[in-house]
Amino acid sequence: MSEIKLPCDIIGKVNAICSEHGDDPKELINILHEAQHLMGYLPEEMQRLIAGRLGIPASKVYGVVTFYAFFTMTAKGKYPISVCMGTACYVRGSEKLLEEFKRVLGINVGETTPDGKFSLDCLRCVGACGLAPVVMIGDKVYGRLQPVDARHIIESLE
Amino acid sequence: MEPRQITLQIDHHFVTVPEGTTILDAAQKIGIDIPTLCHIDLKGTCIRNTPASCRICVVEVEGRKNLAPACATKCSDGMVVRTSTLRVMNARKVVAELILSDHPNECLTCPKAGSCDLQSLALRFNIREMPFNGGELSPRKREYTASIVRNMDKCIFCRRCESVCNEVQTVGALGAIRRGFNTTIAPAFDKMMSESECTYCGQCVAVCPVGALTERDHTNRLVEDLADPEKTVIVQTAPAVRAAIGEEFGLPAGTLATGKMVAALRELGFDYVFDTDFAADLTIMEEGAEMLDRLTRYLGGDKEVRLPILTSCCPAWVNFFEHQFPDMLDIPSTARSPQQMFGSIAKTWWAEKTGIPREKLVVVSIMPCLAKKYECDRDEFKTGGNPDVDYSITTRELARLIKRANISFTLLPDMEFDMPLGASTGAGVIFGATGGVMEAALRTVYELYTGKPLGNVNFQAVRGMAGVRRASVDLDGFELKVGIAHGLGNARHLLEDIRHGRNEYHAIEIMACPGGCIGGGGQPLHHGHSEVLYARANALYKEDAGKTLRKSHENPYIKMLYQEFLGKPMSEKAEQLLHTHYFNKSC
Ligand code: SF4
Ligand code: SF4
Ligand code: SF4
Ligand code: FES
Ligand code: FES
Numbered sequence: 001m002s003e004i005k006l007p008c009d010i011i012g013k014v015n016a017i018c019s020e021h022g023d024d025p026k027e028l029i030n031i032l033h034e035a036q037h038l039m040g041y042l043p044e045e046m047q048r049l050i051a052g053r054l055g056i057p058a059s060k061v062y063g064v065v066t067f068y069a070f071f072t073m074t075a076k077g078k079y080p081i082s083v084c085m086g087t088a089c090y091v092r093g094s095e096k097l098l099e100e101f102k103r104v105l106g107i108n109v110g111e112t113t114p115d116g117k118f119s120l121d122c123l124r125c126v127g128a129c130g131l132a133p134v135v136m137i138g139d140k141v142y143g144r145l146q147p148v149d150a151r152h153i154i155e156s157l158e
Numbered sequence: 159m160e161p162r163q164i165t166l167q168i169d170h171h172f173v174t175v176p177e178g179t180t181i182l183d184a185a186q187k188i189g190i191d192i193p194t195l196c197h198i199d200l201k202g203t204c205i206r207n208t209p210a211s212c213r214i215c216v217v218e219v220e221g222r223k224n225l226a227p228a229c230a231t232k233c234s235d236g237m238v239v240r241t242s243t244l245r246v247m248n249a250r251k252v253v254a255e256l257i258l259s260d261h262p263n264e265c266l267t268c269p270k271a272g273s274c275d276l277q278s279l280a281l282r283f284n285i286r287e288m289p290f291n292g293g294e295l296s297p298r299k300r301e302y303t304a305s306i307v308r309n310m311d312k313c314i315f316c317r318r319c320e321s322v323c324n325e326v327q328t329v330g331a332l333g334a335i336r337r338g339f340n341t342t343i344a345p346a347f348d349k350m351m352s353e354s355e356c357t358y359c360g361q362c363v364a365v366c367p368v369g370a371l372t373e374r375d376h377t378n379r380l381v382e383d384l385a386d387p388e389k390t391v392i393v394q395t396a397p398a399v400r401a402a403i404g405e406e407f408g409l410p411a412g413t414l415a416t417g418k419m420v421a422a423l424r425e426l427g428f429d430y431v432f433d434t435d436f437a438a439d440l441t442i443m444e445e446g447a448e449m450l451d452r453l454t455r456y457l458g459g460d461k462e463v464r465l466p467i468l469t470s471c472c473p474a475w476v477n478f479f480e481h482q483f484p485d486m487l488d489i490p491s492t493a494r495s496p497q498q499m500f501g502s503i504a505k506t507w508w509a510e511k512t513g514i515p516r517e518k519l520v521v522v523s524i525m526p527c528l529a530k531k532y533e534c535d536r537d538e539f540k541t542g543g544n545p546d547v548d549y550s551i552t553t554r555e556l557a558r559l560i561k562r563a564n565i566s567f568t569l570l571p572d573m574e575f576d577m578p579l580g581a582s583t584g585a586g587v588i589f590g591a592t593g594g595v596m597e598a599a600l601r602t603v604y605e606l607y608t609g610k611p612l613g614n615v616n617f618q619a620v621r622g623m624a625g626v627r628r629a630s631v632d633l634d635g636f637e638l639k640v641g642i643a644h645g646l647g648n649a650r651h652l653l654e655d656i657r658h659g660r661n662e663y664h665a666i667e668i669m670a671c672p673g674g675c676i677g678g679g680g681q682p683l684h685h686g687h688s689e690v691l692y693a694r695a696n697a698l699y700k701e702d703a704g705k706t707l708r709k710s711h712e713n714p715y716i717k718m719l720y721q722e723f724l725g726k727p728m729s730e731k732a733e734q735l736l737h738t739h740y741f742n743k744s745c
Contacts, residue, residue, distance in 0.1 A: 044347050048745070051346075057330020057355075058346035058745070066336045 006045045013038055014046055018053040025054045028064055032071055040076045077112045077119035079157050081105075084134040086125025093147075094133035098122065100147035101135075104154055118154065166237035181217060181228040181239055192217065192241050193250065193279055195257075196316035197229040198365055200688045202623055203672040204645060205365065207321035212314070213253050214279065217241045225249055251283045259290035262311050269307070270369030273683055276314060298342045303351050304535045305358040305374055305528040310342045313370040319343060319362035326672065327646040329478065331356035343370075355481045355745060359474035359646065359670040360528030360679015373528055373680055376549045377559050383520050383548075384427040391520040392430040393423055394500045394579070397438065398526040398590030398675035399553045401697040405682040405690070406557035407567040412693025414701055417572020422560050423524075424573060433575045434523065435582030437500035438589040438598070440719070441471055442710035444736050445493040445595075446602045447727035449665055453607075457636075464489050466641070466656070466663040469595050471495045474529035474670035476740065478646050483653050484742035492737040496589065497523050497530050498539050500579065501546030502735045507723045508579060516544055523550040526590070526678030529670065538738055552680025578715040584615075584702030585710040591695040592644035592674035593620040593627065596667040600631055600640070601709045608634040615708050621699070623673065623692070626652065628663070641666040644674055 006014075017034045021027035031050060036042050042065055051058040065071040083089075083098045098120075102108060105118050112119040128134050131143025135153070142153060161176040168185050175184045185192050196212040198205065210230035217228045220238035225246065228239075240246065258280065265271050298310035315334070320343060323332045331354045335344050345354035363371045383391050404413035423431045449467050456463045468490040470476060479490060494502070501521050509519055523530060530550040533539070539546045551559075560567055575581070585601055588594030597617045604612045619629035620640065625648040631638045641663040643649045649668045655661060671677045676694035677684070684690045707713060724732045 047346075057324060057333065059330050059333035059335075059344075059354075060324070062346040062348075063333045063335050067334075 006043070006049070010038055010046070011049065014049050015053065018050060023053055023055075025056050025060075028054065028056070028061065029068075032061070032065060036071060041072045041074055043073065043075075072110065074110065074112050074119065075116070078117050079137050080119045080121065082121045082123040082126075082136045084124070084126050084128075084132070084136070085122045086129065086132075088125065088129035089133040092132040096147050097133050097135065097145055097150065100150040101154075104151050117158070164233060164235040166233050166235065166239065168239045169241055175233055177233075179233050181219075181226070181231050181233055181237075182215060184233050185228065185239075185241060190241055192228045193282060194229055194686075195275060195279065195314070195367060196318070198318050198367075198686045200672070200684065200686055200691075202688045203677075203691070204326050204625065204647065205322060205361075205672055206325070207316065207318040207365070209317055212257070212316060214250055216246060216249050216253075218243050218246055247283070251285065254279050254283050254285060255289055257314055258285065258288060261314070264312075264369075268312070268369040269372045269375060270312075270366075274369055275367035275685075299344065299348070301350050301352070302374060303356075303358070304532040305360065306351060306356075306363055307372045307374055308351060309370055309372075310344075311370075312368050313343055314368055315341060315343070316367060317343070318365040318367065319371060322361045322365050325647070327357070327359060327361060327478075327670070328650050329355055329357055329359075329482075329646060332362060357474040357477035357481070357646065357670060358529040358532045358679075359478075361671060362679075363528060364677075364679045364681070364683065373552050373554065374531055375555055376531075376551050377555050377562075379549065380522060380551060380559065383522075389518055389520050390429045390514050391427070391522060392432060392504060392579075393428045393522045393524060394432045394434045394437065394497070394504075394547075395419060395423070395524045396434045396497070396526055396530075396590065396675060397587050397594075397698060398678060398681065398694065399524050399556070400701070401590060401676055401694040402526065402681045403553050403557060404567075406554070407560075409568065410693070411687075411690040412697045414697045415567075416701065417574070418567055418570045420575055421570040421573040422556075422565055422567055425565050425570070426559065426563055428522075430576045430579075431573075432500070432504070432579035433582050433586075434496050434500055434525075435586030435589070436579050436713070436715065437496035437503070438471075438586035438595075439583055439710035439713045439716050440499050440503070440736065441493055441496050441589075441595075442585060442598050442602050443716060443720075443727045444499075444732060445469065445471075445491045446599050446606065446710070448491050448493060449599065449603055450606060451728065453638075453664060466661060466666050467491050468665075469599075469667045470738075471589070471595055472529070472669050472671075472675075473497075473527070473533035475646070475649065475668050477529065477532070477743070478649065478670065479653070480740055480743040481745070482650070483657070484744045486653065486657065487740040487742065489656070490740065492739065494539075494736055494738050495530070495533065496586075497525065497533065497547055497550065498738075499736050501534075501539070503719065504579060505541070505544075505546055506735060507719060516541070520548045521546065523547050524553065524556050525550045526553050526675045526681045527671075528552065528679040530680075553678075554680060554682060557682070578718065581713055581715040583710055583713050584705035584708035586713075587702045587705070588698050590675045591621075591698050592669050592672075593622065593642045593667065594674065594698070595669075596620050596640055596642055596665070598710060599665070599667075600638075602711050603638075604631065604633060605709065605711065607636075610634070612709070620667075621695075623695075638665070639663050643667070644669040645672045646670050 047061045051061045135142045165174045173188050195214040198207045210227045215228040216225035218240040219226045301308040400416040404415040470490045534547045585598035627642045673691040677691045
């Protein structure tokens, strides 16, 4: 069992979300969706809590969480980096860009740096194809990037 | 209302079936055996997995463009089905080849070889080369628990285990996680089974068609112990084993092979061949006494006493309530399982009698059960680190060992168990079938409570395969109400009721496995045929009916054990050697 304990107010909020959905196991995906907004991810404790409320095994909840790419079990970094993998960006080299981010940060897609500063994810087209390849960090859009820019951006944020 | 009958044609044969029947079942009815892989439906039990995902069972239906999965397609009136056209055979072969392309080539060393459904299909479809190369296999988890070995490289994702663990047992220890090539079957948070709520009932192992879930094998260890001249190796055999082991040697299901099994164990070199049935009789003495004690106190108005009393001879059931009902640890009987009672008495009373020191004595059990392997490992059943039962092997492992030792099982003469720990009554024998423990208890409790001899020892109402059964027995004016549940899902319903104060019973028997131990996770594989379970249960009732002594308290060696050693049931010594306590293991 992991040592992390959920803060009390989060427990209250998770319970409230479950109640709003009538503690109905059929609502699991919607519940997880809302619960993920609370902390930006779905820690083990939270999944166990939800499983208990809905009266279903934790393995079911975990199965759903790992099935949908939308759900995540890792806390996002202070600067969540999302590299666009849409067609336009892909054609213009977003894969190389992504590789460079991985190399510089020393993490894989879906992971967070140990200091909690950066996390790395992929996105589908963000609708800024004119700027391809595009990276979003938080709400900020960075466009027309080359692999070398990865290091500069990260340094500018440190 | 009776369902409408419809007639269809399968491979030029006409067949009439009730509306709603699948093509698979209709074909089976006329002896056409359509191959299946993901599908399992153990009729008359709740074991079922019908995802229609593998497409091994496809057939041609006239007027339909694409092939239809026979396991999921309902028959319709006038339907014309072909199960063996070239198109069908090729389609099935391609499906099998695709499954094999992502499967390790390890039949030579696989524990499931010889009884693996995928291997049989490859043989049946005449697959002689691998046309698809799936490239690298994704390395998935391997795990050795005390009872079960999990090798996810071999999983074909039929999800039978998931259905059984979630729907039938309501444990929810196993489920599919992730997607695409990374899919695997695992406990929550991809933990180990040993860190999950798994009860080790082994029902997932009993339905896994391949070698992904198998039993932890102890036969090599046993061979070494048997060859060691320093050690005295004794064996106990659970009731359900004798009713099933013959199947491994081509005998029809339901053949009672007690005598041949004893002979085979002697041939293998065991120094003494004893019977768990002896310990089953002993269990009745202790559990029965506890039941009577709680009952009389309850009827006398003692507010401390909680009813119903629950049986505790199934270790998977014990694991289940320790994980799921930690608030109710005081209601199950404290009596140990027969396996552990046997070990405890063998390493004390019998060892003292024969002068064999504990460390030179190896107690092995032959069980229909995987949870018993884990049970041997529990610390409370050890003295100074030395376990009461050293290890347990399954019916399947014993069969393999007999073959390995070149013993022609069917040609063996019938032999008798050794005394004193091989003596048993009919009551001990029926422990192997659901309802049997309760029936055995009733035979003894009736006589002890009323002081009168019991005329008819057969309690038909507690027998059978219904998931939950209830009966009431007249104990000289007092109406004793008993319940029986098998399968942990059924047990859960009863327990939830009790938790919420809705209880109608004085005593309840619970077995984790559908059918009781005859359907245990260590038995010869049923391959989806429930007739096998019925036949095994009948065999046990037959053995019971053929015994002169049919009540546990009439077993002369049990009497001797109490006279010489234990005193009386629930004496201090009996409490210490034959009873246990439970732990809160909730996650
Ligand atoms: S042994 Fe029983 S409880 Fe454990 S995973 Fe298998 S079916 Fe579930
Ligand atoms: S482990 Fe066995 S039963 Fe479970 S999904 Fe895999 S192949 Fe099927
Ligand atoms: S019912 Fe019997 S075989 Fe099944 S887990 Fe319990 S004791 Fe073992
Ligand atoms: S493809 Fe990247 S923004 Fe459209
Ligand atoms: S057996 Fe019919 S689809 Fe698997």
